[in-house]
Amino acid sequence: MRVLKAGYEILTPISENGIKELQHIERIGRVCYKSEDKITDDGESAKKFVKMLIANGHEAMIEHGTLSVLFTVDRGVSHEMVRHRIASFAQESTRYVNYSKEKFGNEITVIDIENGICGDGKMKNTDADKIGEIHAEWLDAMRDAERHYMKMIACGASPQIARSVLPNATKTNLIITANYREWRAFFKLRTAPSAHPQIREVAIPLLAELQKKIPVVFDDIRAYENA
Numbered sequence: 001m002r003v004l005k006a007g008y009e010i011l012t013p014i015s016e017n018g019i020k021e022l023q024h025i026e027r028i029g030r031v032c033y034k035s036e037d038k039i040t041d042d043g044e045s046a047k048k049f050v051k052m053l054i055a056n057g058h059e060a061m062i063e064h065g066t067l068s069v070l071f072t073v074d075r076g077v078s079h080e081m082v083r084h085r086i087a088s089f090a091q092e093s094t095r096y097v098n099y100s101k102e103k104f105g106n107e108i109t110v111i112d113i114e115n116g117i118c119g120d121g122k123m124k125n126t127d128a129d130k131i132g133e134i135h136a137e138w139l140d141a142m143r144d145a146e147r148h149y150m151k152m153i154a155c156g157a158s159p160q161i162a163r164s165v166l167p168n169a170t171k172t173n174l175i176i177t178a179n180y181r182e183w184r185a186f187f188k189l190r191t192a193p194s195a196h197p198q199i200r201e202v203a204i205p206l207l208a209e210l211q212k213k214i215p216v217v218f219d220d221i222r223a224y225e226n227a
């Protein structure tokens with residue numbers, strides 16, 4: 001059994017300083033105001049314009065920008081992610097993938113709960129020994145699940161039947177493609193202190209990276225700072 005940390009990879013190429021992405025929105029949005037004459041090559045007009053759109057709630061214009069992100073998370077987190085209805089998804093299938101095969105190392109992969117525990121406000125007073133005990137118990141449960149899964153496959157069960165014993169912690173790859181407006185909604189909900197600590201584990205660093213790479217679009221989202 002493999003134990004992995006959660007992570008993500010931004011699949012959509014982002015231009016240097018994210019200016020082209022803003023200029024694309026500016027080009028489209030200025031049609032509304034017939035202010036195309038105000039476009040400047042250096043991207044400064046685009047920054048100002050997109051900032052104005054967001055401040056005025058004219059977010060329909062930022063739907064013209066999209067991003068695809070590949071997440072490596074557990075199936076519990078992926079279940080929360082796929083509730084975002086305005087996004088498009090592609091997810092590793094537990095119906096077709098057979099983890100008993102050589103190419104998966106004849107083992108299941110699970111996402112470690114360690115970072116989730118650290119980020120869980122309700123567990124912040126739990127002492128280190130108890131956390132060690134909780135983690136050891138979890139590992140035991142994961143190994144049990146793996147053993148049952150492999151045995152069922154060995155007895156002739158198809159992966160789509162044997163998957164019934166796979167835990168929520170099973171690692172999955174999930175790609176989300178969404179427009180910037182939807183990503184903003186996603187980040188507001190999924191970086192907030194009320195969100196699950198394991199979705200925050202990927203949502204907070206992804207938001208921080210996008211804030212560095214694309215100016216303006218995500219700058220006002222600071223939900224994670226209210227922890």
Ligand SMILES: Cc1cc2nc3c(=O)[nH]c(=O)nc-3n(C[C@H](O)[C@H](O)[C@H](O)COP(=O)(O)OP(=O)(O)OC[C@H]3O[C@@H](n4cnc5c(N)ncnc54)[C@H](O)[C@@H]3O)c2cc1C
Nearest residue numbers: 080083084085086087182185186189190192193194195196
């Ligand atoms: C802290 C937290 C706890 C949660 N707990 C539960 C739970 O216990 N049980 C549960 O079932 N779910 C739960 N959820 C999931 C939640 O109900 C939503 O499914 C999820 O957060 C997606 O939110 P959304 O619908 O706003 O987003 P999206 O589906 O991404 O939609 C984005 C936005 O588009 C608009 N929109 C989308 N669809 C419609 C529509 N049909 N009509 C009008 N406007 C629309 C809305 O403005 C919406 O905010 C929880 C979510 C959070 C963040």
